[in-house]
Amino acid sequence: xxxxxxxxxxxxxxxxxxxxxxxxxxxxxxxxxxxxxxxxxxxxxxxxxxxxxxxxxxxxxxxxxxxxxxxxxxxxxxxxxxxxxxxxxxxxxxxxxxxxxxxxxxxxxxxxxxxxxxxxxxxxxxxxxxxxxxxxxxxxxxxxxxxxxxxxxxxxxxxxxxxxxxxxxxxxxxxxxxxxxxxxxxxxxxxxxxxxxxxxxxxxxxxxxxxxxxxxxxxxxxxxxxxxxxxxxxxxxxxxxxxxxxxxxxxxxxxxxxxxxxxxxxxxxxxxxxxxxxxxxxxxxxxxxxxxxxxxxxxxxxxxxxxxxxxxxxxxxxxxxxxxxxxxxxxxxxxxxxxxxxxxxxxxxxxxxxxxxxxxxxxxxxxxxxxxxxxxxxxxxxxxxxxxxxxxxxxxxxxxxxxxxxxxxxxxxxxxxxxxxxxxxxxxxxxxxxxxxxxxxxxxxxxxxxxxxxxxxxxxxxxxxxxxxxxxxxxxxxxxxxxxxxxxxxxxxxxxxxxxxxxxxxxxxxxxxxxxxxxxxxxxxxxxxxxxxxxxxxxxxxxxxxxxxxxxxxxxxxxxxxxxxxxxxxxxxxxxxxxxxxxxxxxxxxxxxxxxxxxxxxxxxxxxxxxxxxxxxxxxxxxxxxxxxxxxxxxxxxxxxxxxxxxxxxxxxxxxxxxxxxxxxxxxxxxxxxxxxxxxxxxxxxxxxxxxxxxxxxxxxxxxxxxxxxxxxxxxxxxxxxxxxxxxxxxxxxxxxxxxxxxxxxxxx
Amino acid sequence: xxxxxxxxxxxxxxxxxxxxxxxxxxxxxxxxxxxxxxxxxxxxxxxxxxxxxxxxxxxxxxxxxxxxxxxxxxxxxxxxxxxxxxxxxxxxxxxxxxxxxxxxxxxxxxxxxxxxxxxxxxxxxxxxxxxxxxxxxxxxxxxxxxxxxxxxxxxxxxxxxxxxxxxxxxxxxx
Numbered sequence: 070x071x072x073x074x075x076x077x078x079x080x081x082x083x084x085x086x087x088x089x090x091x092x093x094x095x096x097x098x099x100x101x102x103x104x105x106x107x108x109x110x111x112x113x114x115x116x117x118x119x120x121x122x123x124x125x126x127x128x129x130x131x132x133x134x135x136x137x138x139x140x141x142x143x144x145x146x147x148x149x150x151x152x153x154x155x156x157x158x159x160x161x162x163x164x165x166x167x168x169x170x171x172x173x174x175x176x177x178x179x180x181x182x183x184x185x186x187x188x189x190x191x192x193x194x195x196x197x198x199x200x201x202x203x204x205x206x207x208x209x210x211x212x213x214x215x216x217x218x219x220x221x222x223x224x225x226x227x228x229x230x231x232x233x234x235x236x237x238x239x240x241x242x243x244x245x246x247x248x249x250x251x252x253x254x255x256x257x258x259x260x261x262x263x264x265x266x267x268x269x270x271x272x273x274x275x276x277x278x279x280x281x282x283x284x285x286x287x288x289x290x291x292x293x294x295x296x297x298x299x300x301x302x303x304x305x306x307x308x309x310x311x312x313x314x315x316x317x318x319x320x321x322x323x324x325x326x327x328x329x330x331x332x333x334x335x336x337x338x339x340x341x342x343x344x345x346x347x348x349x350x351x352x353x354x355x356x357x358x359x360x361x362x363x364x365x366x367x368x369x370x371x372x373x374x375x376x377x378x379x380x381x382x383x384x385x386x387x388x389x390x391x392x393x394x395x396x397x398x399x400x401x402x403x404x405x406x407x408x409x410x411x412x413x414x415x416x417x418x419x420x421x422x423x424x425x426x427x428x429x430x431x432x433x434x435x436x437x438x439x440x441x442x443x444x445x446x447x448x449x450x451x452x453x454x455x456x457x458x459x460x461x462x463x464x465x466x467x468x469x470x471x472x473x474x475x476x477x478x479x480x481x482x483x484x485x486x487x488x489x490x491x492x493x494x495x496x497x498x499x500x501x502x503x504x505x506x507x508x509x510x511x512x513x514x515x516x517x518x519x520x521x522x523x524x525x526x527x528x529x530x531x532x533x534x535x536x537x538x539x540x541x542x543x544x545x546x547x548x549x550x551x552x553x554x555x556x557x558x559x560x561x562x563x564x565x566x567x568x569x570x571x572x573x574x575x576x577x578x579x580x581x582x583x584x585x586x587x588x589x590x591x592x593x594x595x596x597x598x599x600x601x602x603x604x605x606x607x608x609x610x611x612x613x614x615x616x617x618x619x620x621x622x623x624x625x626x627x628x629x630x631x632x633x634x635x636x637x638x639x640x641x642x643x644x645x646x647x648x649x650x651x652x653x654x655x656x657x658x659x660x661x662x663x664x665x666x667x668x669x670x671x672x673x674x675x676x677x678x679x680x681x682x683x684x685x686x687x688x689x690x691x692x693x694x695x696x697x698x699x700x701x702x703x704x705x706x707x708x709x710x711x712x713x714x715x716x717x718x719x720x721x722x723x724x725x726x727x728x729x730x731x732x733x734x735x736x737x738x739x740x741x742x743x744x745x746x747x748x749x750x751x752x753x754x755x756x757x758x759x760x761x762x763x764x765x766x767x768x769x770x771x772x773x774x775x776x777x778x779x780x781x782x783x784x785x786x787x788x789x790x791x792x793x794x795x796x797x798x799x800x801x802x803x804x805x806x807x808x809x810x811x812x813x814x815x816x817x818x
Numbered sequence: 819x820x821x822x823x824x825x826x827x828x829x830x831x832x833x834x835x836x837x838x839x840x841x842x843x844x845x846x847x848x849x850x851x852x853x854x855x856x857x858x859x860x861x862x863x864x865x866x867x868x869x870x871x872x873x874x875x876x877x878x879x880x881x882x883x884x885x886x887x888x889x890x891x892x893x894x895x896x897x898x899x900x901x902x903x904x905x906x907x908x909x910x911x912x913x914x915x916x917x918x919x920x921x922x923x924x925x926x927x928x929x930x931x932x933x934x935x936x937x938x939x940x941x942x943x944x945x946x947x948x949x950x951x952x953x954x955x956x957x958x959x960x961x962x963x964x965x966x967x968x969x970x971x972x973x974x975x976x977x978x979x980x981x982x983x984x985x986x987x988x989x990x991x992x
Binding site: 148149150151279280282283284285286287288289290291292293295296298304329347348349352421422423424425470471472473474475501503504505724725728731732733734735736757758759763764765766767769771772 | 834837838841845846848849850851852853854855856857858860861863890891892894895900904907908909910911912913914915916917918919920923941942943945946948949950951952953954955956957958959
């Protein structure tokens with residue numbers, strides 16, 4: 070445990086503690102503790118700096134001031150998933166303070182806040198709780214221990230005679246605030262491994278409690294990026310080429326410049342920006358611009374109606390890569406007593422975060438201030454520096470709440486745009502995307518096609534599982550951005566580690582992007598498996614979308630399991646259980662979901678209009694089973710109720726887990742019933758919520774969530790609720806009318 | 819110049835007649851609680867009450883609210899005192915990312931003013947103009963029902979020190 074007042078571990082701290090803390094956004098004195106978030110001591114918390122010296126890598130900071138204010142500088146982003154409350158709960162528990170007494174700060178971009186899972190400062194992949202659960206508690210426990218040591222010293226008592234309660238040291242019947250002892254504590258050596266509470270001692274962990282950001286989000290005071298404002302700030306709107314990555318050939322801005330409130334029109338690498346006093350003026354003037362575009366050839370030649378054939382051709386191609394192999398899938402297929410084959414499709418999807426993308430940039434004296442709600446403040450900082458042509462060390466990121474992320478805000482394209490506009494115009498600007506911009510210039514969930522070839526043995530069990538996925542890969546787009554952002558001298562070693570650890574094909578053809586095939590083959594046992602991949606990429610930018618590859622593989626795999634079970638006249642639940650004997654986490658959620666929905670009694674009920682569909686999927690280490698209760702009303706799919714069971718290990722706040730299941734299900738239902746981004750001559754055809762509809766309240770089902778009790782390490786919960794739902798609904802439709810829907814969005818005709 | 823009541827106080831603004839009310843509130847009055855979501859009146863993030871009706875203000879020219887009474891999210895609470903719906907929102911952890919919740923609360927408040935004890939179908943109908951991408955619908959519905967049923971059970975108490983149109987006591991008597 071490292072107290073920043075005794076700078077013995079970090080050369081950076083030695084040289085300038087105050088400067089270092091200032092960069093992190095930490096002001097005021099008291100006891101400031103670094104929180105290293107790693108169980109793996111060999112690589113973290115000590116990383117090598119450029120001189121090869123060991124350097125402290127901490128990932129959050131905890132500060133207790135003399136006034137007994139408790140500040141938590143949170144390296145992760147809050148986008149609705151509950152991290153703000155969850156991580157704060159961990160600290161409150163071991164520090165023994167009330168969760169509501171902790172002031173949470175969104176941390177600036179700094180390598181100190183690196184996500185150990187990714188080697189950079191990022192929030193995604195349902196990792197925050199997984200990587201924080203023990204280290205965050207340990208840091209808080211160590212902090213409490215050193216405060217107790219200081220109190221013992223000051224009061225001339227033995228530390229073990231002192232107890233704590235709600236931010237106070239208890240001495241007999243006297244309560245003394247922690248703050249009284251922090252100056253002294255900062256001069257002591259804190260223990261590295263103060264004992265943690267055991268489960269029975271928990272006051273907050275594992276208990277339902279209201280979200281700590283609930284108040285600010287219920288009275289309008291929560292600050293999102295779009296709410297940033299200060300005197301001298303102008304608003305910018307940007308006209309982009311309708312075809313992604315097109316560039317400006319010529320501009321006529323005469324009419325736009327003549328509009329009221331317009332200050333400047335500037336051309337940047339991907340479009341033309343109008344800067345005005347307010348957004349409404351900028352948006353209106355944008356329609357007066359006359360711009361000719363240089364179109365990117367490949368994408369401009371792609372239309373969804375005809376282009377789907379590219380995917381089909383790849384399904385039939387002999388030219389593929391093998392992404393994963395167990396046994397000999399192809400040979401076993403030939404020897405199987407029975408085989409089954411089916412093709413599935415999932416379209417491109419937009420994220421449609423409720424808060425349109427936006428970023429505020431001010432450049433002054435070779436320094437840049439950037440206000441943004443980002444899942445990757447580190448990448449945001451790099452891109453802002455690159456496009457603003459400013460030393461990255463002089464770019465300061467001010468983080469805000471995120472009005473939805475779902476992976477969209479892990480990219481920083483909009484930050485680069487804002488930086489470029491600020492640089493070109495010489496003005497402090499806030500770039501605001503319109504909903505149309507958001508729908509048409511996303512980094513989309515990649516479209517995907519899959520073909521299953523399944524070989525069965527004499528008992529109808531899976532002998533060979535061969536699946537081929539066809540479609541674009543995410544990583545070529547996201548790595549691109551990260552590397553562009555970090556000119557070679559800034560490319561941190563950790564980034565390279567991250568790339569190699571994830572095993573992504575950074576260079577085309579070297580290996581298969583894991584996110585393209587994840588979830589297609591892991592859940593069910595079969596003696597032989599082969600996963601194949603063919604990259605087909607029309608050139609529409611792709612990115613992380615809630616649950617990433619699982620968002621389509623969950624639908625493909627779980628629909629296929631239902632197909633196989635029915636083809637063998639076997640119960641889909643029993644059939645899944647036969648293939649999950651070694652997979653306790655998954656089989657437990659399947660069993661409980663069947664029990665809670667009275668599956669065995671209801672599955673053969675062909676009289677009523679409502680039928681059940683079953684699906685289960687493991688992603689981000691959490692297993693989730695969902696049962697959809699569906700009917701067809703006036704030719705439309707109506708989802709009445711979804712019963713959901715999750716095993717996500719230990720719980721920090723069960724109510725937030727429940728909320729994330731509700732959220733993941735409804736998010737997944739929008740994709741199951743509506744989501745479809747299509748292209749015409751390379752341009753996205755959808756534009757706003759009328760043609761890219763989002764599930765509304767009257768369409769939302771009743772949702773019942775059950776959580777498996779577990780003492781295992783916690784997983785994340787932001788994503789695992791999404792993958793199973795489309796298959797659960799499609800499988801229910803099959804139960805109703807015997808129609809197998811193999812394309813998303815689900816359409817009855 | 820245009821004048822109207824904003825959260826109980828008379829205000830005036832020198833803005834173009836066709837400027838949407840949302841941007842007048844956000845950029846002129848610098849009240850940031852009401853949000854921009856779609857610019858087409860489709861998502862409800864910009865909802866404000868105009869004479870008690872939940873209204874999409876991203877497409878509403880400011881000239882249309884001359885001399886009318888506007889209530890934004892900032893006007894639902896009185897100082898630190900949250901409205902009953904806001905209280906329920908906090909207690910039941912309704913918000914996730916939180917961006918749409920100002921609009922949701924405005925629509926829910928307008929609903930309960932008009933219908934003290936709405937059915938599920940009436941809630942669905944009143945709230946279907948407000949999109950939540952995080953999928954907080956089950957909790958929104960639960961919070962509305964909780965407030966509606968509490969009001970059925972509670973005794974109305976009038977506090978004469980609170981006289982603004984948007985105070986919680988008046989809501990209770992709606």
